[in-house]
Amino acid sequence: MDDQGALPPHVLIFPLPFQGPVNSTLKLAELLSLSGLHITFLLTDFIHTRLLRHTNINSRLETYPGFRLESISDGLPEDHPRSSDQFMELFDSMKAVTKPLLKEYILTSRRPVTCIIADGILGFTCDVANEIGIPILYCRTLSACFLWLSFCLPKLIEAGELPFRGDDLDTPITSVPGMESFLRRRDLPTFCRSGDLSDPSIQLFKTEIQELPRAHGLILNTMEHLEGPVLSHIRAHCPNLYTIGPVHAQLKSKLAGKTSSSTSSSNSLWKEDRSCITWLDSQPSKSVIYISFGSLAVITKDQHMEFWHGVVNSGTRFLWVIRPDSIAGGDSGSNIPVELSLATKERGYIVGWAPQEEVLAHAAIGGFLTHSGWNSTLESLMEGVPMICWPYFLDQHVNSRFVGEVWKLGLDVKDTCERDVVEKMVKDLMQVRKDDFIRVADEMGKLARKSMGEGGSSYYNFDRLLKDIELMNA
Numbered sequence: 001m002d003d004q005g006a007l008p009p010h011v012l013i014f015p016l017p018f019q020g021p022v023n024s025t026l027k028l029a030e031l032l033s034l035s036g037l038h039i040t041f042l043l044t045d046f047i048h049t050r051l052l053r054h055t056n057i058n059s060r061l062e063t064y065p066g067f068r069l070e071s072i073s074d075g076l077p078e079d080h081p082r083s084s085d086q087f088m089e090l091f092d093s094m095k096a097v098t099k100p101l102l103k104e105y106i107l108t109s110r111r112p113v114t115c116i117i118a119d120g121i122l123g124f125t126c127d128v129a130n131e132i133g134i135p136i137l138y139c140r141t142l143s144a145c146f147l148w149l150s151f152c153l154p155k156l157i158e159a160g161e162l163p164f165r166g167d168d169l170d171t172p173i174t175s176v177p178g179m180e181s182f183l184r185r186r187d188l189p190t191f192c193r194s195g196d197l198s199d200p201s202i203q204l205f206k207t208e209i210q211e212l213p214r215a216h217g218l219i220l221n222t223m224e225h226l227e228g229p230v231l232s233h234i235r236a237h238c239p240n241l242y243t244i245g246p247v248h249a250q251l252k253s254k255l256a257g258k259t260s261s262s263t264s265s266s267n268s269l270w271k272e273d274r275s276c277i278t279w280l281d282s283q284p285s286k287s288v289i290y291i292s293f294g295s296l297a298v299i300t301k302d303q304h305m306e307f308w309h310g311v312v313n314s315g316t317r318f319l320w321v322i323r324p325d326s327i328a329g330g331d332s333g334s335n336i337p338v339e340l341s342l343a344t345k346e347r348g349y350i351v352g353w354a355p356q357e358e359v360l361a362h363a364a365i366g367g368f369l370t371h372s373g374w375n376s377t378l379e380s381l382m383e384g385v386p387m388i389c390w391p392y393f394l395d396q397h398v399n400s401r402f403v404g405e406v407w408k409l410g411l412d413v414k415d416t417c418e419r420d421v422v423e424k425m426v427k428d429l430m431q432v433r434k435d436d437f438i439r440v441a442d443e444m445g446k447l448a449r450k451s452m453g454e455g456g457s458s459y460y461n462f463d464r465l466l467k468d469i470e471l472m473n474a
């Protein structure tokens with residue numbers, strides 16, 4: 001790459017400031033760095049501080065030549081919670097405050113920036129790139145099926161399928177090409193249920209998605225064999241797609257043998273509780289259901305209790321991540337029914353945050369009760385772990401439909417968490433239909449590994465991405 005003495009390309013990567021996107025985009029940054037590129041990974045101050053607090057990120061990144069971790073302001077006060085229901089405040093603030101800072105940062109960078117890779121929902125980054133005159137590639141860390149759904153929002157409105165109120169949720173949705181036979185109202189993101197077209201989230205996704213073709217290309221953490229039909233629809237709008245997923249697994253396989261098993265590659269914004277791995281070590285093979293609703297979902301106390309009763313009544317062993325901020329109004333403290341406490345001591349384990357990739361790869365895990373975040377879905381799929389899906393927001397509702405109906409990787413129980421339903425679903429996944437689900441999940445894991453291997457589509461597309469960035473440096 002550097003045969004004529006020229007410096008390698010310098011890529012500035014700017015992720016969406018939430019756990020899921022930071023996790024997968026940082027892994028993409030590491031992959032690019034391992035291929036010889038110089039990287040500046042630019043976070044917001046808020047995320048940067050938390051990442052430094054809970055990981056060994058600085059010493060880990062020291063091993064990458066030319067890798068810099070930097071931060072700029074998102075414009076919100078330090079004590080602002082930046083939670084999922086304050087999305088719009090964060091976006092507005094970043095447009096007003098972060099945009100000029102980003103421009104200034106690039107213009108004064110000691111090393112000229114060859115190109116920007118930014119999250120496609122942050123459309124202002126394309127304005128900055130155009131004003132400075134450097135190329136930009138977008139990345140989206142959500143599923144391609146959600147991306148395509150977002151592209152089709154104007155079609156849904158034109159067809160009169162949007163808006164609707166949160167009723168008759170089984171009504172079919174027929175104006176999303178490629179999904180006509182299985183999509184229902186309940187599979188659309190929850191912001192579609194407001195009955196109001198001026199809903200800020202509908203406006204945001206409708207507008208920002210039309211911006212994607214402005215970039216030189218679009219990087220997606222997915223695989224051709226998984227989302228092929230949807231990807232061909234997206235290609236009509238964004239011809240230059242780099243489908244390079246699953247990024248976490250690509251990085252893991254590149255690092256295999258290079259790092260010791262004690263070196264954590266965590267990008268967590270919470271402190272990982274590794275004691276759960278020791279607990280898993282003492283559990284029988286495929287006997288434990290792992291429960292986690294990701295980094296942003298907040299459930300009510302009632303929902304929490306229904307899940308807890310359902311899982312306990314199923315008699316299955318469980319490992320449950322309960323983030324400190326994940327139950328509205330705080331956890332149930334001392335009011336926990338005695339039968340739940342006893343059963344949890346006997347066959348359960350609860351942590352505040354887990355090393356999830358390692359958990360899903362553990363031999364004791366036989367299923368995943370998940371909120372269907374895209375990273376969690378890919379991590380589960382890669383390890384051949386079947387899922388029970390209880391989506392919370394955004395892409396999760398359509399992801400869970402694909403998991404249940406298209407990929408047959410598990411059960412989609414969205415919109416209900418009554419204890420009897422949860423009990424039945426856990427029994428179905430972990431006992432009654434266990435072998436069928438595991439067979440399909442194993443097959444999916446194999447296909448994913450094939451797409452990452454030499455000759456596979458993700459391998460080819462990552463190589464193409466590298467070559468295209470090198471050409472930008474010429």
Ligand code: UDP
Nearest residue numbers: 020294295296321353354356373374375376
């Ligand atoms: N995660 C983790 N430990 C946990 C829960 C989640 O490391 O206890 C990681 C998980 O591996 C995934 C990310 O957090 O990479 C969550 O991203 P996802 O897209 O699944 O959901 P989000 O948090 O964005 O809703």
